[in-house]
Amino acid sequence: MDFLPINKTDLKARGWDELDVIIVSADAYVDHPAWAAAILGRYLEHYGYRVGIIAQPDWRNLDDIKSLGQPRLFFAISGGNMDSMVNHYTADKKRRREDMYSPGGKTGLRPDRPTIVYSNLVRQAYPGVPVVIGGVEASMRRLAHYDYWGDRVRRSILLDSRADLLVYGMGEHNLLEIARRLKGGQDIAYLRNLRGTCYLSLNMPENALVLPSFEEVERDGKDFARATKMIQEEINPYSARPLVQKHGERWLVQNPPSLPLSSQQLDEIYELSFARRSHPSYEAWGGVPGLRPVQFSIVTHRGCFGGCAFCSLGQHQGKFIQNRSLLSVVNEARSLTVHPDFKGTIPDVGAPSANMYGLKGFDEKLCRQCKRSSCLIPKVCENLDTDHMPSVELWQKLRAIKGIKHCFVSSGVRYDLVLRDTSRRYLRDLCNYHVSGQLKIAPEHVAEKVTRNMHKPGKSEYLRFIQAFKEINQVLDKDQYLIPYFISAHPGCDLQDTLELAEFVRDNLQYYPEQVQNFTPTPMTASTCMYYTGINPYNGKKIYVPSGEKERRWQRALLQYRNKKNQDLVREALQACGREDMIGAGSLCLVKEKRITERKTGNKPVKKR
Numbered sequence: 096m097d098f099l100p101i102n103k104t105d106l107k108a109r110g111w112d113e114l115d116v117i118i119v120s121a122d123a124y125v126d127h128p129a130w131a132a133a134i135l136g137r138y139l140e141h142y143g144y145r146v147g148i149i150a151q152p153d154w155r156n157l158d159d160i161k162s163l164g165q166p167r168l169f170f171a172i173s174g175g176n177m178d179s180m181v182n183h184y185t186a187d188k189k190r191r192r193e194d195m196y197s198p199g200g201k202t203g204l205r206p207d208r209p210t211i212v213y214s215n216l217v218r219q220a221y222p223g224v225p226v227v228i229g230g231v232e233a234s235m236r237r238l239a240h241y242d243y244w245g246d247r248v249r250r251s252i253l254l255d256s257r258a259d260l261l262v263y264g265m266g267e268h269n270l271l272e273i274a275r276r277l278k279g280g281q282d283i284a285y286l287r288n289l290r291g292t293c294y295l296s297l298n299m300p301e302n303a304l305v306l307p308s309f310e311e312v313e314r315d316g317k318d319f320a321r322a323t324k325m326i327q328e329e330i331n332p333y334s335a336r337p338l339v340q341k342h343g344e345r346w347l348v349q350n351p352p353s354l355p356l357s358s359q360q361l362d363e364i365y366e367l368s369f370a371r372r373s374h375p376s377y378e379a380w381g382g383v384p385g386l387r388p389v390q391f392s393i394v395t396h397r398g399c400f401g402g403c404a405f406c407s408l409g410q411h412q413g414k415f416i417q418n419r420s421l422l423s424v425v426n427e428a429r430s431l432t433v434h435p436d437f438k439g440t441i442p443d444v445g446a447p448s449a450n451m452y453g454l455k456g457f458d459e460k461l462c463r464q465c466k467r468s469s470c471l472i473p474k475v476c477e478n479l480d481t482d483h484m485p486s487v488e489l490w491q492k493l494r495a496i497k498g499i500k501h502c503f504v505s506s507g508v509r510y511d512l513v514l515r516d517t518s519r520r521y522l523r524d525l526c527n528y529h530v531s532g533q534l535k536i537a538p539e540h541v542a543e544k545v546t547r548n549m550h551k552p553g554k555s556e557y558l559r560f561i562q563a564f565k566e567i568n569q570v571l572d573k574d575q576y577l578i579p580y581f582i583s584a585h586p587g588c589d590l591q592d593t594l595e596l597a598e599f600v601r602d603n604l605q606y607y608p609e610q611v612q613n614f615t616p617t618p619m620t621a622s623t624c625m626y627y628t629g630i631n632p633y634n635g636k637k638i639y640v641p642s643g644e645k646e647r648r649w650q651r652a653l654l655q656y657r658n659k660k661n662q663d664l665v666r667e668a669l670q671a672c673g674r675e676d677m678i679g680a681g682s683l684c685l686v687k688e689k690r691i692t693e694r695k696t697g698n699k700p701v702k703k704r
């Protein structure tokens with residue numbers, strides 16, 4: 096199938112001399128529904144717009160940005176599937192060696208902060224042409240935010256990019272509406288009433304909730320924490336008010352979030368035709384590595400009501416689950432069976448939390464007024480219908496499709512929700528048919544005060560799930576493992592808490608955790624506020640922050656104490672928290688004593704025999 100045009104030759108082949116919309120993306124062009132540029136481009140194309148893609152333009156001159164000419168309506172600019180600073184740097188601010196969203200995994204094909212860089216390039220190349228920014232980077236930097244990599248509070252990205260409009264969240268409908276209105280002759284400067292957008296103005300709208308200004312949150316951590324709480328409380332699209340935040344003389348206005356899409360609307364998006372391949376121009380590079388794990392994955396829904404403090408998904412995709420219809424998912428699975436690259440395995444059918452498919456409140460009127468950021472914490476809301484049958488029925492249909500040998504669930508599952516299904520039907524079918532030997536879960540921690548700050552379920556639920564998983568697999572006579580993800584150095588977590596988790600790992604897990612990440616303060620999350628201000632925005636209380644490099648390294652090493660490379664760090668950490676008793680050869684010790692490798696007299700190391 097044809098890819099969207101990426102150069103003038105493609106335009107000529109289609110008999111076009113100009114485009115309506117040009118999407119500029121910091122990711123390579125992969126024609127797959129998991130790539131924002133592809134899904135937006137295909138959606139606009141479906142409605143008759145002429146769309147082209149400029150992927151990873153050279154930002155050192157204007158040649159690439161001018162390669163498709165001037166669009167008739169607007170430029171749409173995205174920093175790609177993830178924030179560029181997360182893409183470029185590790186949690187310890189070291190440069191990454193691979194870029195999964197670039198051809199051949201090559202690094203250096205995008206600048207830091209591409210949304211700002213590309214937008215300014217467009218301004219320079221085509222003054223007066225409307226510029227709309229969107230994607231994760233723009234979404235999560237839409238208001239004044241803490242930037243971990245620069246270690247400072249930055250103003251809204253809308254000011255630095257000099258764009259006309261910022262679309263936050265999943266932007267298909269907004270982009271289409273913008274295209275329609277601009278085509279109808281409306282000036283982008285008057286496009287002020289679209290949900291899910293931000294703009295700059297000298298006036299503030301009626302009913303707006305005034306956040307502490309950029310200058311205030313930059314100056315005072317308490318104001319920053321207050322602003323974070325207010326933002327977190329206004330994510331319900333049915334009851335949220337516009338938020339305004341002064342930057343100098345101007346107001347940054349955030350309109351309320353977009354309303355959740357209906358199943359019909361979501362189906363329409365995912366039923367568009369995608370090649371499910373990298374653009375052929377990347378063949379010499381062996382394609383784009385980020386495609387491989389998801390090439391034949393299926394997205395069943397959007398949104399998450401978990402409200403984890405370190406996650407921005409609720410702020411981006413929304414708190415309410417937007418489901419695709421069963422028929423649409425099944426049709427997509429059928430279409431995969433005729434794809435020339437398909438070998439019979441769907442590696443993932445799910446979404447951020449796979450088992451939220453089809454879940455919603457019993458009384459939706461209550462949900463529309465609700466201000467809780469999580470439906471699960473501090474305990475599962477009584478109004479939440481946790482019947483897991485929508486997933487079970489979907490899987491049944493998928494398993495019946497000829498040509499599909501395996502259909503796995505690789506997305507995480509919320510085990511506190513799985514435990515609510517007392518029939519164990521979900522867990523049994525999951526383990527029986529949809530786990531490829533290992534099931535990923537994300538307890539993140541077990542120390543009570545840490546999980547409370549993270550907004551995660553506690554240790555007892557985790558243990559209950561381990562037990563339930565074990566029992567089901569015994570009944571099914573299967574040898575399968577849980578793969579837990581843990582976060583070290585989260586705000587509120589000290590060395591004693593980390594030690595508690597290390598001991599839990601030692602005593603309870605069959606599988607040694609490879610998946611340990613130091614906490615990364617990404618823009619706009621509650622945890623990032625805790626990290627930056629030392630204040631928990633939910634209760635206004637002070638919180639301990641393990642921000643020094645040494646402690647961050649110690650915490651991670653303690654959780655991976657069996658890794659030989661970590662042994663010195665583990666010893667140091669245990670000494671620092673007064674637990675030398677855990678150094679030695681005893682069965683409860685985490686690390687052995689350091690071997691003396693030097694002669695008592697003289698400095699020469701003893702040679703190994």
Ligand code: SF4
Pocket residue numbers: 400455456457461462463465466467469470471476477478479480
């Ligand atoms: S009422 Fe309960 S189920 Fe509905 S949104 Fe609020 S917490 Fe979630």
